[in-house]
Amino acid sequence: MPWSQRSLVDKIRSLSGVLLLFLFVVIVYSFFQLRAIDAEMREVANVDIPLSQQMDQLALIQLHQHLLMEMTRRQLEHVEQQHKKGQLLNELESYSQRLVDSAAATQRIIQQGLADGDIVDKMVEHRRALKAIEQIESLHETYEQTLLSVFQQARLLNESEWQQLEALDSQLDEQVETVVLQLQQLTTEIAHYAEKHERQFLLINTLLGVTALLVGLLLTAHIIRSFRAAIGALHQQLDSIRNAFRQTPLPEHSWLKPEDELQQLQQNLKTLSESLSKELINRDQAEQELVELATKDALTGVYNRNKWNDLLKTEISLATADNNLAVLIIDVDHFKQINDQFGHDVGDKALIVLAQKIEQLLNRDGLLFRLGGEEFAVLTRTNSAPDLRLLAERIRQNVAELQVDNVPPMTVSIGVTYLREQDTAKSFVKRADNLLYQAKQAGRNRVLIE
Numbered sequence: 038m039p040w041s042q043r044s045l046v047d048k049i050r051s052l053s054g055v056l057l058l059f060l061f062v063v064i065v066y067s068f069f070q071l072r073a074i075d076a077e078m079r080e081v082a083n084v085d086i087p088l089s090q091q092m093d094q095l096a097l098i099q100l101h102q103h104l105l106m107e108m109t110r111r112q113l114e115h116v117e118q119q120h121k122k123g124q125l126l127n128e129l130e131s132y133s134q135r136l137v138d139s140a141a142a143t144q145r146i147i148q149q150g151l152a153d154g155d156i157v158d159k160m161v162e163h164r165r166a167l168k169a170i171e172q173i174e175s176l177h178e179t180y181e182q183t184l185l186s187v188f189q190q191a192r193l194l195n196e197s198e199w200q201q202l203e204a205l206d207s208q209l210d211e212q213v214e215t216v217v218l219q220l221q222q223l224t225t226e227i228a229h230y231a232e233k234h235e236r237q238f239l240l241i242n243t244l245l246g247v248t249a250l251l252v253g254l255l256l257t258a259h260i261i262r263s264f265r266a267a268i269g270a271l272h273q274q275l276d277s278i279r280n281a282f283r284q285t286p287l288p289e290h291s292w293l294k295p296e297d298e299l300q301q302l303q304q305n306l307k308t309l310s311e312s313l314s315k316e317l318i319n320r321d322q323a324e325q326e327l328v329e330l331a332t333k334d335a336l337t338g339v340y341n342r343n344k345w346n347d348l349l350k351t352e353i354s355l356a357t358a359d360n361n362l363a364v365l366i367i368d369v370d371h372f373k374q375i376n377d378q379f380g381h382d383v384g385d386k387a388l389i390v391l392a393q394k395i396e397q398l399l400n401r402d403g404l405l406f407r408l409g410g411e412e413f414a415v416l417t418r419t420n421s422a423p424d425l426r427l428l429a430e431r432i433r434q435n436v437a438e439l440q441v442d443n444v445p446p447m448t449v450s451i452g453v454t455y456l457r458e459q460d461t462a463k464s465f466v467k468r469a470d471n472l473l474y475q476a477k478q479a480g481r482n483r484v485l486i487e
């Protein structure tokens with residue numbers, strides 16, 4: 038699958054794998070290189086340090102040789118020194134012993150290095166030094182023999198013999214000097230070789246480390262970028278949802294740090310959820326209001342004609358079995374006069390007070406509707422004539438007792454009828470309407486039941 042189409046988790050997993058591989062390579066490389074460097078350091082310790090000691094030793098032996106020559110000169114020039122012959126022999130023996138020991142030790146160190154070393158093996162100078170030491174040994178042998186024969190003869194040397202001895206002495210001295218210089222070169226080479234190797238190790242290790250760091254940074258940057266992109270997408274979705282609800286704009290969220298973005302996202306989700314719940318509550322309220330508007334009369338708060346039409350049919354269909362339903366059509370007498378005399382507002386108030394009174398009298402035993410103007414209707418589940426008459430009369434009498442501002446007592450005419458077997462909604466209401474009309478005709482402020 039192409040890289041761009043892979044999931045975020047997949048990408049992070051792959052980059053983490055590369056990073057871990059790099060770290061693994063760094064660790065393995067460091068482990069083997071440290072082992073090699075450790076071996077080299079041992080070799081330096083086994084070769085370099087002993088060789089330096091032998092260089093010091095050879096320098097001392099040179100001094101010893103100079104001393105020996107000086108003593109020899111004195112003895113041969115002054116007859117009175119002849120008795121010191123034994124001391125000279127001892128001195129020669131000690132010097133020779135030191136030189137032979139030092140040469141042997143130096144050879145041993147170099148050969149040991151050549152036998153098992155990685156560094157020494159590569160150095161041509163070591164073999165050259167070994168040869169130079171061999172030359173010291175052969176020169177020393179001649180020098181020692183010559184001195185021994187001089188001491189044993191115990192005579193004065195002529196000029197040419199003395200020059201020969203001095204030539205031999207300086208040859209040996211120079212050879213020792215040469216060996217010391219060669220050893221110095223060797224130790225410097227070994228130290229340089231080890232240092233160079235160490236530097237290489239540090240360089241490669243640093244390169245690998247920096248690469249691992251870059252991979253790590255790349256990985257982190259990629260994770261952050263992907264994370265921010267995901268959060269950005271979520272913000273956009275939230276914004277579009279928010280716009281859909283037309284709420285207060287959510288706070289700015291660009292150029293925020295990841296942790297701030299998370300907090301911001303959390304805050305936005307909280308705001309959105311609050312907006313949603315507010316929206317739901319508002320919708321419920323709006324729905325409720327719509328229902329109220331559709332079914333309730335705006336002035337008095339009782340059911341309106343729409344509800345009347347609905348409920349009349351429903352109640353008739355429910356009451357079909359036992360005809361247990363009655364209707365009261367109530368109309369205020371000469372209501373126009375109230376409006377005319379006291380104004381429309383007072384008329385409104387009178388209608389509100391009247392509706393409240395009738396509802397109170399019904400006490401949930403019936404439903405009150407305003408059919409229009411000053412005309413009301415009551416639906417009640419009864420077919421008992423005495424009960425109905427009692428209810429209608431109570432309404433009529435209580436309305437007459439109402440006090441609205443300075444309005445003289447109101448009266449109402451009421452037509453009452455029961456549901457009959459063959460009744461339709463229309464015939465049922467029509468009968469009540471006719472009774473109301475008759476009540477009006479008969480002088481108003483009365484109840485007619487049929």
Ligand SMILES: Nc1nc2c(ncn2[C@@H]2O[C@H](COP(=O)(O)OP(=O)(O)OP(=O)(O)O)[C@@H](O)[C@H]2O)c(=O)[nH]1
Pocket residue numbers: 336368369370371372373374376380381382383384385388409410411477
């Ligand atoms: N204040 C007020 N008046 C209303 C409202 N609706 C209808 N009216 C008035 O009610 C009056 C009804 O008058 P009419 O139909 O002549 O009836 P009436 O004066 O009550 O006479 P009868 O019914 O014959 O006793 C009219 O003047 C309407 O303007 C309303 O909501 N508020």
